[in-house]
Amino acid sequence: MASSVQTPLSSLNRRLRNICEREGMDYGEDVLDEDELVRRFRVATQMTAKTIRGVMSEIKRAxxxxxxxxxxxxxxxxxxxxxxxxxxxxxxxxxxxxxxxxxxxxxxxxxxxxxxxxxxxxxxxxxxxxxxxxxxxxxxxxxxxxxxxxxxxxxxxxxxxxxxxxxxxxxxxxxxxxxxxxxxxxxxxxxxxxxxxxxxxxxxxxxxxxxxxxxxxxxxxxxxxxxxxxxxxxxxxxxxxxxxxxxxxxxxxxxxxxxxxxxxxxxxxxxxxxxxxxxLGISRQAKLRDYRLDGGTPAWDSLPVLQGTYLVYELPDTVEDVVDDKPLVEKQISNVRVKIAPNPFAEGSERIAYFGQDLFVGYGDHRARSATRRGGRAVSAPRRTVVVAEPTPAATPTDIVLKEYKYLGKKQNTLERYKTACEAQTVAFYLADQFNSLTGPLGEPPIKFLKTKALLLTSSKGLRIMSCERKFFGDVKFVKFSNNCAYSMQSAAREVSTSGVDPRIVGTVMAFSHWTFQRTDGFLMVVDLQGCICEDGTITTSLQKSNDAKAAAVKKTKTKKVLMTDPAIHCLDVTRYAPLNLGRSGMQAFFNGHQCGQLCRRLGLEEVTQPSEKKYM
Ligand SMILES: [Zn+2]
The missing domain is CATH 3.40.50.410 (von Willebrand factor, type A domain)
Known part of the structure; x- marks a missing residue:
């Protein structure tokens, strides 16, 4: 396993390169000169802002x-x-x-x-x-x-x-x-x-x-x-x-x-x-991959073992590191062995999902965390012990879910896109932990994000990239609480009325988005909240393992938890978290549809009618 610390320079170059190439421009060599980098950042920001305006007007048309x-x-x-x-x-x-x-x-x-x-x-x-x-x-x-x-x-x-x-x-x-x-x-x-x-x-x-x-x-x-x-x-x-x-x-x-x-x-x-x-910038005529959905259990024994590499990100240390654009530490785990079902079992608006099996264990991502209290507020202080270990064959395979973008086209399936989605989910994971440490004592159900990795598979057919998560355990219902620009409360209200989703949980989820906005001083917010509401005992083993003490404590007092996946992040720095980052327009759309509930008020969240007009750079 190799850890690579992305320097702020290499990380920024990578992001700007991606934006330029998406617009069909050549980026050339990495830029080291600060003035030139600032100039390119401005250009990339302008190009992205234009794209966002286009997206917002398409949304209005929709x-x-x-x-x-x-x-x-x-x-x-x-x-x-x-x-x-x-x-x-x-x-x-x-x-x-x-x-x-x-x-x-x-x-x-x-x-x-x-x-x-x-x-x-x-x-x-x-x-x-x-x-x-x-x-x-x-x-x-x-x-x-x-x-x-x-x-x-x-x-x-x-x-x-x-x-x-x-x-x-x-x-x-x-x-x-x-x-x-x-x-x-x-x-x-x-x-x-x-x-x-x-x-x-x-x-x-x-x-x-x-x-x-x-x-x-x-x-x-x-x-x-x-x-x-x-x-x-x-x-x-x-x-x-x-x-x-x-x-x-x-x-x-x-x-x-x-x-x-x-x-x-x-x-x-x-x-x-x-x-x-x-x-997503998908035209109505965009070409889909050729697939058919199959919800059955794959015949695992007859499927080939594939060898690949995982890319994972470590959690940030502080919220300030996220805001300050300190790059996440990226880890590469080679020699991964997986099996993948031949047909997807489900589809979303942008991706299709396959059942899979991870045949190895020991990817060395165990870390100890402890919560301390400072000044009356619960603060989660990460104390990391990253155990580095080579993966070894597992006695029983781990059930995983692998997703890939369902539209064809070079821009739809870049490694950068998978990496960005992983980074966004890692940041959301961290922010949710921070949020839970505040809301747990108030008796609120915890919000958890699944940990996600990018999986790179090389074969004679070329490179195939997928994102990889643990499979949701048990018979759970998937709920879309909000998307990143419209319908947040409306969808939520419909879920409440038609499927009996506890309105209190909807309130917790919406308060989480609002809290991420306030905690980062209006710099970013986590949206597109979707996942499963799990009863006691149905959370995945990965969560229980990584957080034994907390899970046990939670079990005594809580009956529900929310396990989320595939978030989007709206951020004033529009070069980040593309293509789902709709910047201030996205934040505005959230607050247009958001009415603060009891939890927002208990957390002291300020009502927002208009996100700050302050310029970023
Ligand atoms: Zn609120």
Whole structure:
């Protein structure tokens, strides 16, 4: 194992080089001259600030929504047309940015397309996009649910899809949604059971195909959701999935009172996905790796042993060291032996995750820590004893989770990107420890970050880089408490209402972000908080090992802990923690959506309406 102390100069050069290369510029040799380094730092800061402005405006676009209700308008659908009429106000009030929902979407326009069948005297009725919920409601009041003469079950669904694609979608709407409800399939035996009577068993009499219609949807960036009323549409949706090229989220709306909630959920999902893509600078057309998800247990015995190298960072000594840009000590551990599942078991907005096994133990990262009290405040004073040891084969492999970026492209998969993510998580880990030493005595559940490493695997196919963490233990639920720019409280509130997450824990997590801001004097804050709430006895062994005394003490008094992963850090020095660092804009977005709770007040955190305007360098 080799430890390398990055000097402030080499660390800064590395960061600036990365920014330059991301912008397609050549950095050349490391710069040693201080004036030149300051000049380059300014240039890199300006370039990054410009990128952040672009990201913020993309986020705003993602929060501008056009939503089209596509409804079968034949006689059996009367309750659902009325259901849409009655849901519009609730949808608008819940979603649109207001005093009640401060982090909601910026603008929501609604359209309605009612389709019937070829033989119907009124085959189609359209309400163009409007910002006025009343116009929508009036349209639904006047739309009749009427059937035609021929009485075969299939309807002209293709006509409806085509009409939806021809609406005047706003170029400012970064999120576009079609929410389709119908109880009958489209024409063509491909889409329904052969026993169903169909005047056009060979498909659309006008020659339109679902391939072409969904291709058009994809070109327009439309997310398609389906509200299911009867099983007669199941085969149609299966076929649509193939043409759409992705899974179609289906809601059961047989009970019309479910319409509003289903539409709200669709909007939230699409907006959050688009916000995530915006902040990562991923274009809607970005190319994904070729993978399929497989949640099963891998056949470990048949998988090859891979040899690689871990990169890990040591914790900083003080918060001031973090603020002062003292580089973290980087350790390289070679001769690592792992196995990796062939397919990922889960995906997030930027990465896919694989099960893995680490076959060795003894990476020598045991350190003793002790908490002392100074001036009445609990201060965690790290006393390090770093045991250096070569890894040796383990009796039983350790379960690990390996993640890699899911979009292809050179900029998406650089070692620098994995290193930066590791550094951010190491800093978050340290800050959470500091936070826990203050909140533990108040009876709050501790917040822990998983330790993360970068794993470098060299093979004949080239270098593969992944990040590596211990696997969450037991049957735990993954919760996204906040992201780095929008929806923090809203997502949290939704989690509280829909999945029974203890609101007190949400309060603790939000207070942690706020505390990191105040503790660093407004220099940085840890956001994008996501992870698992663990009951007693389900924390991973690594935590128990590294902190035996504390874990035992915690066990007596606490029932819950929060284990987090993949944080982002907003920092006034925008050359750090790229690409998720949105600087002051990100901090502002957090405070726009944050209302201080009880814990914030007990910790003496000051309410922030506007993060400081002070310039960094
Ligand atoms: Zn607060």
């Amino acid at each position: 929060k501008t929504v056009d939503l089209c209700f596509l409804i079968d308008g034949t006689s059996s659908m009367r309750p659902h047309i009325e259901g849409v009429r009655d849901s519009v106000a609730k949808i608008v009030n819940t979603m649109v940015r207001s005093r009640a929902a401060p982090t909601g979407i910026e603008q929501l326009r609604l359209a309605v397309v009612v389709y019937r069948d070829f033989d119907n005297p009124t085959p189609m009725e359209v309400c163009q996009f409007t910002e006025s919920p009343d116009k929508c409601v009036d349209f639904c009041k006047n739309a009749k649910a009427i059937s035609g003469a021929k009485h075969d079950p299939p309807e002209d669904v293709f006509g409806g899809l085509e009409q939806a694609s021809k609406l005047q979608w706003s170029k400012d709407a970064g999120t576009r949604i079609v929410f389709h409800m119908g109880d009958s399939p489209c024409h063509g035996n491909r889409y329904h059971s052969a026993s169903m009577r169909d005047s056009y068993p060979n498909g659309d009499p006008r020659g339109r195909t679902s391939q072409d219609l969904f291709k058009r949807f994809k070109e327009l960036g439309i997310d398609y959701y389906f509200g299911k009323i009867s099983r007669h549409t199941d085969q149609m949706i299966d076929e649509f999935c193939k043409d759409y090229g992705r899974f179609i989220t289906t809601f059961s709306v047989e009970d019309v009172s479910k319409i509003a909630g289903s539409v709200i959920s669709s909007i939230s999902t699409s907006v959050e996905e688009n916000v995530e893509k915006s902040k």
